[in-house]
Amino acid sequence: MAELRKEQSDVQFAVGDIYLGKVKKIMPGLNAAFVDVGYEKDAFLHYLDLGPQIRSLQKYVSMAAAKKGVIALHKLKPESDINKNGTISDVLTSGQDVLVQVAKEPISTKGPRLTSEISIAGRNLILIPFSDRVSVSQKIEQPEERNRLKRLLLSIKPKNYGVIIRTVAEGKRVAELDKELRALVKRWEESALKIKETKAPGLVMGEIGRTTAFLRDLFNPSFQAVYVNNKSVFNEVRDYVEIIAPGREKIVKYHEGTVPLFDQFGIEKQLKASFGKTVSFRSGAYLIIEHTEALHVIDVNSGNRSKSSSSQENNALDVNMAAADEIARQLRLRDMGGIIVVDFIDMQDQEHRQKLFDRMKEAMATDRTKHNILPLSKFGLMQITRQRVRPELHIETTETCPSCLGTGIVAPSILFTEKIEQALRFAVQKQKIKKLTLWVHPYLHAFLKKGFPSTIFKWRWEHGFGVKVLPSDSLVFLEFKITDHNNKKVDLS
Structure with a gap:
């Protein structure tokens, strides 16, 4: 498993959402404003995130709020750019409506981070209204291809629209890029129509489906x-x-099929093994991952490695190189952001330290999130920064005991099968469910199948052949659940 995203379907304030916000407070000391976008805490908008064309944006918003129909951006006379060393109070005033885009989702105790440099992402292109620049992804390395794409977009883009050409656009034909550019411009114009109907704070355009x-x-x-x-x-x-x-x-x-998707592909098992404070990675070596408000700390331990290297230095290098691969995987898997400090096993040889630094950069090269890695300090610490735009993914790998509910006292295990049978009887007789599936821990499933006639056979005989018993890796030892024919969990309360 290389990457995992876990998001609520009804979550608000996602990166890319565009809101009509209301300026609540100007903070000259921070050179920033707090903006109400409907979140419980006011969102943060810094002067440097306003974008040079903020005055053109404000003019467009006021025109869109007053007029009916689409205002063609290519006909708008742009205002002069703001001074990059200016102050927030020169541009915004308290109580003013402002069009903003979520740049960072709410994390911990902080509200969303905003920008007024609006961008609309497509597959090959990113459209930036009010700009006239065309830039090309640095990952497209061939100068001929970079020049071709830049010339192409300059010739087809409307006035007052800027474009960033993404890496996947490499080798694409003009017809495909022109079609996408038109679709993005249409999307912007459709969202601009909503400005008149929207009362601040309100959503103007949501990011496309997750x-x-x-x-x-x-x-x-x-x-x-x-x-x-x-x-x-x-x-x-x-x-x-x-x-x-x-x-x-x-x-x-x-x-x-009856087997859940995550069980079928072994994801559930990897989740339990990959998250949590301790992560094993090779020959007894392991990582300890701790989280604080300010930063994340990762400690590398050689554990009970039995492999005998020619020296302790070589052994440390071997463990550290393997740890670098696992750390790069963990950062991406958990979507850890901010400052990460890694305490590798001490190495004296400067060549070995350089090797480890190169390995870490190589392992992180496939990470699409913007990051920066510093060489090992004299204390053997490596500092990494990784852009954080959404909360870190946290999965609880320890569970409250379903038998004792955390009390430390359990009912006699000999009565557990009777407890399941009681639940089955309730589902069949009281809730009138004709076809149901009982999910249990794999060990328990093996126990229930044992012998002839097995316990499962007896249940089927008593409750009808609509009872199916299946194992599930996601359940703990003495836990079970019952689902109906639509795979919905049956309420047994």
């Missing part, structure tokens, strides 16, 4: 399969893949 946005940024020709376990999301994903990669929509597969 699944679609994830594929937009991640999808590449190496993908062999995309499995989805929800029918409507499956249709959405397949339609999107058909647009961005015609002919490859067949790789999107709908997961059916």
Whole structure:
């Protein structure tokens, strides 16, 4: 498992959302303003995040609020750019409406971080209204291709729109890029129409569906399969893949069957092993990962490694090199951001220290999140910064005991099968469920199948052949759940 995203479907204030906010307070000391966008805490907008064309944006917003119909941005006479060394009070006043975009989701005790430099992301291009610049991703290295794309976009883009050409645009034809550019301009104009109807604070344009946005940024020709376990999301994903990669929509597969998707591919087991304070990675070596308000700390331990290297220095290098790979994986997996300090095992040889630094940079090269790595300090510490735009993913790997509910006292285990049978009887007789599935821990499943006639056989005989018993890795030892024919959990309370 390389990456994991876990998001609530009803979450607000996602990166990319555009709001009409109201300036609540100007803070000259911070050269920033606090803006009400409807979140419980006011969002933060710094002067440097206003963007040079903020005056043109404000003019456009006031015109959009007053007029009916679409205001063609290419006909707008732009205002002069603001001074990058100016002050917030020169541009904004308390009580003023301002169009803003979420740059960072609310994290910990902080509200969202905002920008007024609006950008609308597509598959190949990012559209920036009120700018006239065209820039090309640095990952496109060939000068001829960079110049081709830049000339191409300069010739087709409307006035007063800027464009950032993304890495995946490399080798793309003009027709495809022109089609996407028109779609992005249309999306901006449609959202501008909503400004008149929106009363601050209010959402003007939401980021496209989370699944679609994830594929937009991640999808590449190496993908062999995309499995989805929800029918409507499956249709959405397949339609999107058909647009961005015609002919490859067949790789999107709908997961059916009784075994949950995460169990089928061993994800549930990896979740339990990869998250938590201690992470093992090779031959007894392990990481200790601690989190504080200010930074994350990772300690590398060789553990009870039995491998005998030629020297302690070589042994330290071996463990540290393997740890670098695992740390790069963990940062991406947990989406850890901010400052990360890694305490590697001490090494005296300068060549070994340089090797470790190079390995860390190599391991982090595939991480799409903006990051910076410093060489080892004289104390053997490595400092890493990684951009944080959403809260770190936290998965609880320890669980409250389902048998004792944390009290430390359990009912006799010999009565556990009777407890399950009682629940089955309740579901069949009281809730009138004709076809149900009982999920239990794999060890318990093996116990219930033992002998002839087995316990499962007896239940089926007594309650009808609609009872199916299946193992689940996500359940703890003495835990069970019952689902109906639609795979919905039955309420046994």
